[in-house]
Amino acid sequence: xxxxxxxVFPRIAIVGLGLIGGxxxxxxxxxxPGVRLVAVDEKPILTEALSRQVVDASAETVAGxxxxxxxxxxxxxxxxxxxxxxxxxxxxxxxxxxxxxxTKQAIQEAAAHLPSPLTFVGGHPLGGGAHAGLAFAxxxxxxxRPWIFTPFTDQPASAVEQLSRFAAAxxxxxxxxxxxxxxxxxxxxSHLPQLTASALMETVGQAVGAHGLGLAGGGxxxxxxxxxxxxxxxxxxCATNADAIGTALDRLIEQLGKLRADLExxxxxxxxxxxxxxxxxxxxxK
Amino acid sequence: xxxxxxxVFPRIAIVGLGLIGGxxxxxxxxxxPGVRLVAVDEKPILTEALSRQVVDASAETVAGxxxxxxxxxxxxxxxxxxxxxxxxxxxxxxxxxxxxxxTKQAIQEAAAHLPSPLTFVGGHPLGGGAHAGLAFAxxxxxxxRPWIFTPFTDQPASAVEQLSRFAAAxxxxxxxxxxxxxxxxxxxxSHLPQLTASALMETVGQAVGAHGLGLAGGGxxxxxxxxxxxxxxxxxxCATNADAIGTALDRLIEQLGKLRADLExxxxxxxxxxxxxxxxxxxxxK
Numbered sequence: 323x324x325x326x327x328x329x330v331f332p333r334i335a336i337v338g339l340g341l342i343g344g345x346x347x348x349x350x351x352x353x354x355p356g357v358r359l360v361a362v363d364e365k366p367i368l369t370e371a372l373s374r375q376v377v378d379a380s381a382e383t384v385a386g387x388x389x390x391x392x393x394x395x396x397x398x399x400x401x402x403x404x405x406x407x408x409x410x411x412x413x414x415x416x417x418x419x420x421x422x423x424x425t426k427q428a429i430q431e432a433a434a435h436l437p438s439p440l441t442f443v444g445g446h447p448l449g450g451g452a453h454a455g456l457a458f459a460x461x462x463x464x465x466x467r468p469w470i471f472t473p474f475t476d477q478p479a480s481a482v483e484q485l486s487r488f489a490a491a492x493x494x495x496x497x498x499x500x501x502x503x504x505x506x507x508x509x510x511x512s513h514l515p516q517l518t519a520s521a522l523m524e525t526v527g528q529a530v531g532a533h534g535l536g537l538a539g540g541g542x543x544x545x546x547x548x549x550x551x552x553x554x555x556x557x558x559x560c561a562t563n564a565d566a567i568g569t570a571l572d573r574l575i576e577q578l579g580k581l582r583a584d585l586e587x588x589x590x591x592x593x594x595x596x597x598x599x600x601x602x603x604x605x606x607x608k
Numbered sequence: 609x610x611x612x613x614x615x616v617f618p619r620i621a622i623v624g625l626g627l628i629g630g631x632x633x634x635x636x637x638x639x640x641p642g643v644r645l646v647a648v649d650e651k652p653i654l655t656e657a658l659s660r661q662v663v664d665a666s667a668e669t670v671a672g673x674x675x676x677x678x679x680x681x682x683x684x685x686x687x688x689x690x691x692x693x694x695x696x697x698x699x700x701x702x703x704x705x706x707x708x709x710x711t712k713q714a715i716q717e718a719a720a721h722l723p724s725p726l727t728f729v730g731g732h733p734l735g736g737g738a739h740a741g742l743a744f745a746x747x748x749x750x751x752x753r754p755w756i757f758t759p760f761t762d763q764p765a766s767a768v769e770q771l772s773r774f775a776a777a778x779x780x781x782x783x784x785x786x787x788x789x790x791x792x793x794x795x796x797x798s799h800l801p802q803l804t805a806s807a808l809m810e811t812v813g814q815a816v817g818a819h820g821l822g823l824a825g826g827g828x829x830x831x832x833x834x835x836x837x838x839x840x841x842x843x844x845x846c847a848t849n850a851d852a853i854g855t856a857l858d859r860l861i862e863q864l865g866k867l868r869a870d871l872e873x874x875x876x877x878x879x880x881x882x883x884x885x886x887x888x889x890x891x892x893x894k
Contacts (some may be wrong), residue, residue: 323745327753377639377781396683418720429611430883448823449825450698450826466824468822468823470823487680487776495634497823507816510811510815510816510820511812511816511820511821511823511824511825511828512824512827512828514808514812515808515812515813515827515828515831515832516827517867517877518804518831518864519827519831520867520880520881520884520885521863521864521867521884522804522860522863523884523887523888523891524880524883525796525800525859525860525863526796526797526800526887527883527886527887527890528859528887529856529859530793532887532890534793534796534797535797535887535891536754536894537756537783537793537794537797538797538798538891538894539753539798540799541798541801541833541834542797542798542801543836544806544830544831544833544834545801545830545831546801546807546884546888546891547830547831549831549881549884549885549888550880550888550889551888552885553877553878553881553882553886557874557877557881559681560867560871560874561871561872561873561874564643564871567868568817568871570635571864571865571867572868573811574807574808574811574864575861575864575865575868577807577808577810578807578857578861578864579802579810579857579858579861582857582858585796585853585854586846586850587793587849588843588846588847591839591842591843592839592843593793594806594807594810595753595835595837595839595842595843596837597804597813597841598806598809598810598832599804599806599809599835599837599838600812600813600838601809601810601812601813601814601818601835602812602832603836604813604818605809605813605821605824605828606829608821608822
């Protein structure tokens with residue numbers, strides 16, 4: 323398929339023009355120059371987006387949205403849930419609604435009672451980068467990266483199929499799993515590394531101070547790269563996946579405790595390091 | 609000073625030709641083409657080093673070393689301590705001995721009884737990279753990176769001054785602190801990130817398996833980059849800095865526990881993330 327074919331969704335609303343929302347706008351425009359894009363966000367971001375021609379139109383609230391074929395909710399998770407409940411008053415559809423949040427069960431519960439002809443399918447593109455915000459958005463953010471969809475079990479296939487074509491057209495690799503499986507696995511793959519990086523940076527900063535950080539090597543830089551992530555996004559992720567994240571934190575604390583109990587003898591260090599370096603080799607292969 | 613000036617140490621022995629030892633050899637040769645370099649390591653590594661002309665001569669044990677002006681101990685910490693005790697039988701000096709290990713108090717205790725005219729000054733160049741071994745050694749590994757020396761309080765300044773000139777000539781920024789301060793600060797800046805990365809990789813790998821790792825994003829990759837580090841080096845670091853590392857692990861576990869206790873409400877997430885992102889900004893400035 324080339325750039326000249328008809329868009330999967332001719333009219334798209336994007337609620338929240340951050341790194342992900344902005345990148346979806348840029349990627350959709352690049353793929354289908356004629357696609358109609360409307361954004362909802364705060365005034366200064368809309369002004370920037372319009373002047374850069376990232377979108378064609380804007381609204382400060384979802385109440386101001388025109389009829390569209392797709393709504394992408396790209397704000398923090400609980401904001402997306404709040405907006406979802408307002409969409410039924412604004413859109414008469416038919417329209418597909420998806421989101422890009424880091425947890426899926428909470429929004430799917432909220433979406434279970436959405437009136438037809440609005441159809442919700444949870445989504446989670448695994449692009450993302452060290453820096454948040456529209457300024458860092460790029461059309462190739464999703465290239466060759468998984469884009470997860472988490473349909474309801476009783477859901478008609480057409481909306482999922484349309485969204486999968488949409489994600490693939492933006493360069494991503496669409497994957498379908500259940501919302502529960504998504505949240506369980508992302509607690510380990512995404513949420514735990516984020517909490518670990520922030521907790522580590524806080525621990526080290528408190529202990530050595532700004533002056534001491536001058537003696538840090540590349541290892542600390544790599545390990546704490548995620549620690550500049552915005553708190554607002556992660557508060558919502560933690561609140562909506564607390565059980566699975568709690569389990570993941572417990573397991574990490576257990577591993578750290580195992581190392582701590584045996585630092586002098588080093589048997590646990592040997593075991594954990596040997597095993598971890600094998601997992602790391604698996605990770606790099608992907 | 610250009611490449612033509614006289615070497616600080618005309619004859620150098622390097623015990624352990626890994627990433628650091630190998631990079632010191634390459635950097636010294638580049639800085640002073642006429643410097644005489646002899647290496648101690650296992651046979652296959654010596655064969656590689658001689659064929660690549662990284663060093664001029666080799667010995668399989670320190671007993672086979674000729675008289676030199678500087679010995680650099682670049683094996684794991686406890687191996688360095690063992691070798692240090694053998695040097696007095698081999699070298700009649702005067703010679704300066706330094707090491708490049710990640711902990712300093714243990715080797716300084718062992719070096720306290722070294723007979724003159726051998727002079728020991730602990731050292732720790734903060735170069736280093738994600739990959740270990742001679743294959744990854746490079747002459748510019750120390751460029752603009754701190755190289756810490758931890759002299760005894762009653763030590764004559766000349767050996768420290770010579771080593772500082774040596775480190776600076778190899779591109780590094782020499783820094784002098786006490787061994788105790790080094791070990792306390794490195795427990796947080798270096799040892800804790802390493803243990804955290806390995807524990808995190810092990811926790812995530814165990815939970816999601818090799819298949820699940822296919823859905824990992826760049827965040828997990830960054831946060832676990834250190835998890836491919838060799839266990840042998842880190843067993844020695846942990847064993848010789850167990851008290852300070854134990855304290856650092858306790859503080860991290862405490863931060864993780866604080867986050868874990870408050871995932872739903874998110875007040876701790878807000879506090880830790882906001883503070884951590886400020887520390888991260890400080891870290892990047894350095």
